[in-house]
Amino acid sequence: MSAVAALTDARLKVEGLNIEPGTDDHLRASHLMLRAYVEAAYQIAARAEGSFAPPFRDGLFVERVTPPLAASTTTASETPSGPTLGKTIEKYLAERLPSWSLKTRRKEAAILRLFAEVVGSDSRMMTIGLTDVVRLKDILRRLPANHSKLWPGVPVAEVVERPNLPAAMSTTTLNTYLSKTGGFLRWCASHGLTGARLDVAGLKLKASGKAKERRDPFSVDQLRAIFAGPLYTGCLGPRYRFWPGTERIRDDARFWAPLIGLYSGARLGEICGLRVADVAEIDGVPVLNIRETDERDLKTTGSRRMVPIHARLLDVGLLEYAATLKAKREARLFPELRVRSDGYISDEISRWFSRGLKRLEAKTPKTSFHSFRHNFSDALKMAGVPGDRRRAIMGWTSRDMDESTYGGSTPGAGFSLATLKADVDRVAYPLDWGHLTR
16 A cells, blocks of 8 residues: 555645544545545546546545536526537547547547546537637647646646646647547537537647758768667667667667668658558569558558658668568568557657667757658659659648648659659668668
């Protein structure tokens, strides 16, 4: 009970209560705290699965539920009829879940769970209006992105009032919450569940600067630090890939992901989610088949594409690596990576690579793994590849994405893979690859 007692002491301090440790009252308080945490764990698990009004399992809490943020001002005789927000969210998710990946399911459920918490799961749909979305936005502007990990089970209304909070979620994340909530409300309107169609687009925040200003390509010096460093020339071991040593490890995502990123422009999530069958040969051209799978969502519909495999990746042995996995009957190209409970597969590599950049003294505020995509885009442009074919290779779907993010709407269509292969092979960097070529 020591851990529970410590949590109890912390909660008693927050509530301004002074109960001497070791006394019967303190023991009872610790027992109640334990029951509360068990109940909270059950509630969180149930809501993660899409149940927005799960019954309380512990009778202690049945009559002690904190009212929702949106307290009703109507009398019993004036109470609106119709479905509640919680039940409507459950219906919406049940209809949409079959077409979503695990990652999307978790994300959508979390966003709508927060909306239900702010508005109140028992609120009737016909009473929900734009002011409720505005209240959600006000909460989001103060809410840290990792609030559920820092304060599990704590209502967001309490979280945002705490002093010295970490930085609030990014503008991009906030706008995603509003966009997903807006999508749910449009569905409600089309099913006649709300009084009017609610347009939340005007509530979104304007990002501070163009996306291009938030990410830079790696400089030549940074690329040399990465690809002429211990990761590719010899390291201390599997856990010490950025420390100089004699081990040469080539059979996992840590070896291949940066190379594939640099020579295909693929996003990290697209790379980590590749399946062995995605390394294929079509019309005589070796390609990476970037497509949606259970482990990987795609950013946009245009992100689905065939990317010819660069000659450098062939020289280093990508096809042989895939063939080895196929012989072992492995399904995924990087079977050592694990899909998190929220559906993400790339976070492990993202964090590892960021730490590695710092170890190599190659980290800057505006560079990350995604910088490889900018390097590849710039290299295509410098090689004189026309814009429509660049869009086909990169999987762009809008003019804004091309011009403002990568310096360039629809992805190019009608190009042969042989043509795109020639374009990809024109990408070159001033790097020495002799230590990698088989």
